[in-house]
Amino acid sequence: MTETLTLYLVAATVCSAVSSGLMALMADRNPFILRLMVFPLLGLSGLLSLGVAGLTLVAGVTLAIELPFGLPWLYWHLRLDPLSGFFLGIIGVITAIVSVYGPSYVRKYQHGPYSLGALGLFTGLFVAGMQLVVLADDAFAFMVAWEVMSVASYFLVAYEHHQAANRRAAFLYLLMAQIGAVLILLCFGIFGSFATDFTFDAFRVAQLSPLWASLAFALGLAGFGMKAGLVPLHVWLPEAHPVAPSHISALMSGVMLKVAIYGFMRLLFDFLGPPRWEWGLILLAVGSLTAVYGVLHALIQTDLKRVLAYSSVENIGIIFICLGFSATYLANDAPVIGTLALIAALYHVLNHALFKSLLFLNAGAIIERSHQHDLEAMGGLIHRMPWTGLFFLLGCISISALPPFNGFVSEWLTFQTALQAPILESGVLRAVVPIVAAILALTGVLAAACFVRVYGISFLGQPRSRNVRRAREVRMGMLIAQGILAVLCLVTGLLPTAFVALIGTVTESVLHQPITAATRHGWLWLTPIDPQTASYSAPLIMLGVLMALVTWFFVWAWLHKSRGKNPLPRRDPWDCGFGGLTPRMQYTATAFSMPFVQIFRPAWRLNEQRTREMDGNLPTKPQNLGYQLEVEDRAWQWLYAPVGKFVLEASRRVARIQTGHLRHYLAYSFVTLIVLLWLIS
């Protein structure tokens, strides 16, 4: 009974996403369809997939179906298990919230040159593609869904295609997505040659020789890593996220990167069997590099959405570190700790989906109202957009891994697993695991610095440009969407035990290792290993923070009464006695990150330009001082430029056979024919 219900729900989920896309085709003529049909259908699809996730995770329903289409010898297989259910849930939450945000947000395109129909169509297909990726149970269905997801998102990135830079970014994205897809295809090909057919069931039982298993692991890591944004394959992210419409950036960064993580987890924990410790080491190395590299770049960028994109790179790195811990412990006969690390990874997947979507939706609100992408032009927005300011603040606290919000919980769980390093047998691993934890600690603090900078420069201080000075609060729909996400960030931070229990069902189905110690002591206490080792009570910490705020409120209320209706006296800030502080005298975003630039200089490729002209009459008096900083991604210089050069050179060589003479082409055809005949005979 429940299985049939689930089946219908799954069908309805995907169908409503697709039909939302199809409905949008009419939206160019009648824009109201967008509000009345397209976004509600998208929201419905999101809620339905959340419902399916709930049925799987709470009621334990699993499903395996074969659809009557696909290749003649391989019909489409779909399967719903706790792992896909969890990711389906994440897709559902963010899609539903984006569909609340969307109607108000896309109004800005209503009278513009771009087609609303295209936006709605590809959004619907994009969401349907992601849902099918996590549901797919054979290589063919997986690849088709994966391509639908990639290509639809390409059109979304290229949506504002009148600017050449956007087209360039979208092309880069498409190129990398396709290379990644080829690598994944090759990875599946290895499994296919060892298995009886291309269903995932056959992949699971396939016995790969160690060499081929390692090769499949490497191909999968590169293929899925390209989509997820592992350094050095991350370069499309900071280009593509800023140019896409903000609710699409939220979907791409919050959800699509997670779908890539899903693919990799399916490969690592489901197909490849027990992980090997070398793989764990590789994951730890790649994850650490990605995390530190991402956060350092996020710290120095001045384009708001670019900062967020690099911060996504950082968070993907953190997730891969968790996966690396998990693989390392599992390979060393420590299944409980390995499972705990996997829980931390999935928790961070959930957290990142929530807070990064929130931050992108905030960024969309800011950019819509201030028409500024650049942090250096913002300032003082909290006075103009108080609610967005509040939600953005909550998002910043969450992403900075500060208690009692959700980012802290996953970081804490990761540290707890890292601290179990003494149970590992190999001395090298015992040393590596804590060092990676140290890198993780550094990443967390740098992220906090990064988001203090983002928030302080954009929302606090005085406005640095006219548009920002005139910004207004955004419409209700956009605020509600941000508010829901902010509350979810707080809830996932405050009730870690409930979510760990939920994720525990996922990890139990993947690793067959139940986690009972973590949640044994009730909702108030999270005790990953046992209460003697470590315990954390987020609700009680929150109580303390609330007490501080309540104190403030009472002091305020009490003084308000005694003072009468007079507000607190306002004065000019301290200006060293010279008078006339202007917004240009504030610390800028670049200035804020200068100490970090001094310390971590080799991490970036910096292009600094200083101007220093002195007064002709008085050589100590500066006439004109200037400082300009441009940052380039070192990956371009080290990886992409040589590869690009090589490809150009190779194609130039190959082009020599293109002589333009008909007889040469006839000769090629003849030779090819002969070779083929020889081959088949």
Next chain:
Amino acid sequence: MVDFLKVMGWLFALLQVVMFVAAAPLFAAWVKRVKCWLQNRKSPPLLQPYRDLRRLFGKDVLLAHSASPIFRTAPYLVFGTTVIAAAVVPLVALELPTARVADAIVLVGLFGLGRFFLALAGLDVGTSFGGMGASREMTVGALAEPAMLMVIFALAMVAASTNLSTVIHAILSQGIALRPSLLFALLALLLVGIAETGRVPVDNPATHLELTMIHEAMILEYTGRQLALMEWGGQLKLMIYGVLVCNLFFPWGIAQTLDPLSLLIAGALLCIKLIILGAALAVAENLVAKMRFFKVSVFLSIAFTLALVGMLSFVMLESA
């Protein structure tokens, strides 16, 4: 988790927090007094910080024109998080229920939360000083916090727990064993503590010299009770680090049960330890000059390396 509902435990924990918060200005005053002695100056009385706080609480609050609600709530949040942090740290007794609420990693997180709001408050008014202070504070924090976590990791591996109470218990039960890991961790914690509490050579709490200040630059715009809370929060943080050094590395004498005699002994011993530590801090501050801001990264990477070496020496030498 049975002992969470004991009323006595919670009452005593509350009392301990109150003592902690109340004693913090005294500790700061003691360090200042020793410093003055060493510099042949006449020192202010030990109760001077309390008078300052009373004076500040009595004064009116002035706000800058561009100050936002963040500026107004930040002092309460900074002070509040520091008080919660103080509640987590065992002062004179172990096994209090508050010690279970948060472990040492959460303690670092709480300091991080306080610093987050402190830096935001610095940026809020939109003056150069505030931004400068915020940027520097986050830089120092970004280098000090990983080092602090490494210290905690080293201790946590020795004690197989991140719970401060359990760590102290483990160190007590091992007797006076000079472990290299603990020695390195102690050195690192001292360096981190100096950086985190803004003492010489990282920051100078006594200066308002514009180009060198960090903490003072951020709270430059505060007046009245808001300033008082910020100052008090700073003193409390200094006290917390002092207590951490004393209780984690020299825990002997701390009360393991809640009977009055052992509590009294623990309190007296802790006072002696803090007096010695405070005097040592004052001496150290007199011996070195404040360093250039960009040298702070070297200072803190030494702390980080020491802590890392401590942890690795446990992993390599002691755990096998």
